[in-house]
Amino acid sequence: MAPVQSRSKANARRQGAVWPWLAPALLVLGGFYLVPLFDVLRLAFGNATLLRPATEYGLDGIGQVISAPALPGILWSTALFTTASVLGILALGLAVALLVVRGEMRQLWGMTALRTVVLTAWVVPGIANGLIWQMLFSEAPFGAMNSMLGLVGIAPIRWISDPGNAMFSAVIANIWQGTAFAMIVIYAARRGLDPDLYAAAAIDGAGPIARFYFITLAQLKPALLVATVLVTIQTLNTFDVILALTGGGPGRATEVLSLYVFNTVFYSFDLSGGAVLALILVGIAMGLTVVYIRLLTRDPRPRA
Template sequence: MSQTLPASASPTAVRHDRPERRRLADRPLIWVAPLALLLFATYIYPALDVIRYSFTDATLLNPDFEYTTESYGAVIGNPDLPEILWVTLVFVAASVVLQLALGLLVALALYRGKQRNLPGVSFVRVIILASWIVPGVAAGIVWQLMFNEASYGFFNGVLRAVGLSPVAWLSDPDMAIWSAVIANVWRGTAFSMILLYAGLLVIPRSLYEAASVDGATAFRQFRYITLPQLRPIMLINTILISIFTLNTFDLILPLTGGGPGRATEVLALYAYNTVFRNFDLSSGSVLAVVLLLISIAFTFFYVRLLPKEN
């Protein structure tokens, strides 16, 4: 039984409509162009501008500048740079390892709680996420009060209450960096938990059921099922938190200010201080370029570890 076209539509109009749709589908740049312009304006152009300023002698106090490579020589030849890079390495490595470990533990706990229909799982998840949305400056102020060595400091108050000696959390150079790591891990663990919890939810239950039938213990299931299944998302998580931690300065600024001495002055905070305290825009741009190159190196290294798709 043949269909009849509406009076307002003719076969000629239908024939013209389909090629028009095909022409739009064959030109994806029409749809990609707005997004490409947005990315260029918000990401690519600022990065190129920072690279341009790194080849100048510009300062915030003098609008005139000349193009030169002396800023690179001054930054690379700075005797404080090796110490700052070492502090950055310790801060990033310790933060990433602890965020991954604690994020996985919390995600596993929430996952098992959801499986057993325990009450309060959603509430605990919201409480943990609250630490992630707290601004870095606010988190730094809160932890500065908790680590404070005065009588109102929370941790030292607890130590005194149980008869232990107070700890120089922020004034001891060897302890201050670990205080900054603790504060950063508290702030960033929630992000790892989100990604890993989502990864746990998509692991097929049939894998665990088959392993249980074969007599595999919980540890062996975790080792041979959970970890391999989570490997891609763990690597992506590692990329993201490595870059986030490498660029962290807003939390350290109110917590220690980079002190005592340079014990907690990571590379991002050093770049901030160079631009907004020393007003040296060119050297700050060089440090920003160094941060960008390190982030790209991190990304390429982790991407090579991702499993290849067939």
């Protein structure tokens, strides 16, 4: 009993000795991330604008923002844009990553070029991405997409001026740029899988679909969780692509919550209103993160 107690006391002393070394880093990181958040909380309860600081504090500003007639439609647009973008980015990123890994295993030519092409879209600034797709979706005679459709006898499509098509166009532009990040995360995780798992499954008679579901997807769960969380947060904060592509229109068909924050602060000069909307955005991101963790880390096996 005495050796066990002495070991536990030694472990406690070692753990206590770690905190003085970690404390400075924790204080710096905590101050760097928490101070701006506390300042946003302070602004949310005030009446500050870009032209003057807050002169009074209360709940009136929060109530006005939450009860704004435009907010439900903007939240719906945000849900559509985020859901479609995240699903598209993850699906395409997974497909490209698995294709590249399989091509490298078979020593096929062009895998490096494929990775480079996908990564090129990632480094394009959001504003430039929106402008590129605006030219592609242009409804003028020189628009690339409608020109190609005309070659096969299909009538021009109102990609940007039609409310339904405008959201689809914004999603396509966001998927084009965001696929690279999901591909990188999934590619790195897939390269780390043990090939013996697939060899053993093949010996046991598992087909390609079974190997994909029970080995690839099962082993990639941690990477998929990371990619899903980060892609969701990135998509929720995306407004530059939409700003350059549609400006949030037609009407407010593509005005997502992040763009609404931007418009509230920099066009309406309502700094406190923008802070309230930013906190709503943070709450949505944290809620979705919790849901993802619950879904992707739970044990699928039935309990006894």
